[in-house]
Amino acid sequence: MSSKPPIVCLLGPTGTGKTAAAIAIAGRMAASVINFDSRQVYADFPLITAQPDAEEQAACPHLLYGFLATEEKMTAARFVELAVKKIEEVRAGGRLPILVGGTGLYLRSLLSGIAPIPEIPEEIRAQVLARVKKDGPQVMHAELVKTDPDYAAKIHPNDTQRNARAAEVFLATGKNMTWWHTESEHTPAPYDALKIGMKIRLDDLEPHLANRIGSMLSHGAIDESRAAYAKCSDRNAPGWTGIGCAELLGFLRDELSLEETRYRWVKNTRAYAKRQITWFNKETDIHWFTPGENDRIADLVETWLAERI
Structure with missing residues (x-):
């Protein structure tokens, strides 16, 4: 009980x-x-x-x-x-x-x-958003497949928000989303x-x-x-x-x-x-x-x- x-x-x-x-x-x-x-x-x-x-x-x-x-x-x-x-x-x-x-x-x-992901620096966020607008979320999803295949399998290639989020977290922290969701405190x-x-x-x-x-x-x-x-x-x-x-x-x-x-x-x-x-x-x-x-x-x-x- x-x-x-x-x-x-x-x-x-x-x-x-x-x-x-x-x-x-x-x-x-x-x-x-x-x-x-x-x-x-x-x-x-x-x-x-x-x-x-x-x-x-x-x-x-x-x-x-x-x-x-x-x-x-x-x-x-x-x-x-x-x-x-x-x-x-x-x-x-x-x-x-x-x-x-x-x-x-x-x-x-x-x-x-x-997951206690730290605040993302504004310059990294702006850099990722610029890439999304230029290349589209599908390109970033293809990169995510290489850096975090488990997380990539859970989100759609057209999902702008989550693909951008995964990219900015990896750039800012050096850890992928799977690590933050499973290994961090x-x-x-x-x-x-x-x-x-x-x-x-x-x-x-x-x-x-x-x-x-x-x-x-x-x-x-x-x-x-x-x-x-x-x-x-x-x-x-x-x-x-x-x-x-x-x-x-x-x-x-x-x-x-x-x-x-x-x-x-x-x-x-x-x-x-x-x-x-x-x-x-x-x-x-x-x-x-x-x-x-x-x-x-x-x-x-x-x-x-x-x-x-």
């Missing part, structure tokens, strides 16, 4: 029903959902990033969804700061915090401690976490992802991206680097046909889900379920909480 405050963490690849599982738990007890998906924080892309819809959000409080402007960036350090604040607010209200998402680095940073958050994962074969998940993307396109994803573009047309803005957003931006700029947009969106989403599966398979102390086993998941949470008393 732990004296640390309890939190539940629902994790796994995109499209595996984590939100539905969280709502099932909230149907048994007072609980609030806290997002730890790096893309679902953006206010302009609720449909494209598959944020919980109005009906789901009405089932219980949902926090840290859709609050960030497209031009703002989210980091693991900023997430930890926001998440700790929300966890304490939820606990103060007598509710159970349920963290839901698929950004493994954010959850690991919360539970195991954030971290201070973990003081929580007792029950980690619950959604387990599914990638080949079984892929058709669902393709159908979901088709539904998004049918239900306004293009209009959503067009409205976001009217507010922020900078293709290097952090919000535009996410999967789905990046492909639709190419469509809006007449660089991709609608069919090519759909194809790349599905392909890149599948690749992202594969990276998520690989990441979470390396995590420890996860109770695995198949998507849809929501009653069994809620049973486990109730039993776990009862044993802590």
